[in-house]
Amino acid sequence: MAGHSQFKNIMHRKSAQDAKRSKMFGKFLREISVAIQEGGGRDLSSNPALRSAVAKAKQANVPNANIAKILKGNSQEDRPYEILRYEGLGPANSALIVDIITDNRNRSACDIRTIFYKHGGRMTDSNTVGFMFERKGMILYEVTKFHKEDFILFALDSGIQDVEEAEESCVLFCALERLHQVADQLEKKFGLAKEVQAAWWPHHWVELPDAESYDKLDQLHSALTQHDDVQRVWDNVI
Incomplete structure (x- = not known):
């Protein structure tokens, strides 16, 4: 009986892991669908956002058959989605923007409002915090395989306006309207970017008053990103 119980526990954990994996697969497939909708069709050769979305899905081990x-347009995930933006306030009036991809805006709004409420924040009306952010094109590259200074100089010559460096x-x-053109130029020189997407970048960064506020913000972020319809959460906290 003990062995049977252990087997049940193992299968229960595996089932939970499979459910989480399936949920994440769905998010990556939705991102591919949106890249097709917004980026110029299903042709990988002419759609850098689609190439980036497919590469991310493959890195996350989404089955090739699903991709x-x-x-080919034969997936249940390949249907028109609404791309929405929800705004809210978190700990110490920190500002958040939540990127949503959904086939049911009423469900999404209700769920996101509840998540904010449960974590001590509140969802706000449109542009209550949106004016604190700027819409930009964002391209992420890992630069371990080439000379960083040469990469940055080429990027600036290609139309990049600002660079945030990490190790x-x-x-x-x-500029958002030049995102795909610039991404294409960089890809020809340095290979496929890790991410190509539209971003919400704050005009000014803020610090939270204490460690507890940062913990609460992390919990809010985690709860939001676990929702099926949430693709990305942006905030103005440094």
């Missing part, structure tokens, strides 16, 4: 279906990566920002 192939959506590229092994660079986040590049450009």
Whole structure:
């Protein structure tokens, strides 16, 4: 009986892990679908956002068959989605923007409002905090395989307006309307970017007053990103 009980526990954990994996697969497939909707069709050669979305899905071990279906238009995930933005206030009036991809805006709004409420924040009306952010094109590269200074100089010459450097990566920002053009130029020189997407970047960063506030913000972030319809959460906290 003990062995039977242990087997049940193992299968229960595996089932939970499979459910989480399936949920994440769905998010990556939705991102591919939106890249097709917004980025110029199913042709990988002419759609850098689609190439980036497919690469991310493959890195996350989304089955190739699932990716192939959506590229051919044969997947249940390949349907029109609404791309929405929800705004809210978190701990110490920190500002958050939540990128949503949904097929049911009423469900999404209700769920996101509840998540904010449960974590001590509140969802706000449109542009209550949106004016604190700027919409930009964002391109993320890992720069361990080439000379960082040469990469940055080429990026600036290609239309990049701002660069955020880390030890092994660079986040590049450009005008949103030039995102795909700039991403294409960089890809021809340095290979596929890790991410190509529209971003909400704060005009000014703020610090929270204490460690507890940072913990609460982390919990709010975690709860939001676990929701099926949430693709990305942005905030103005440093």
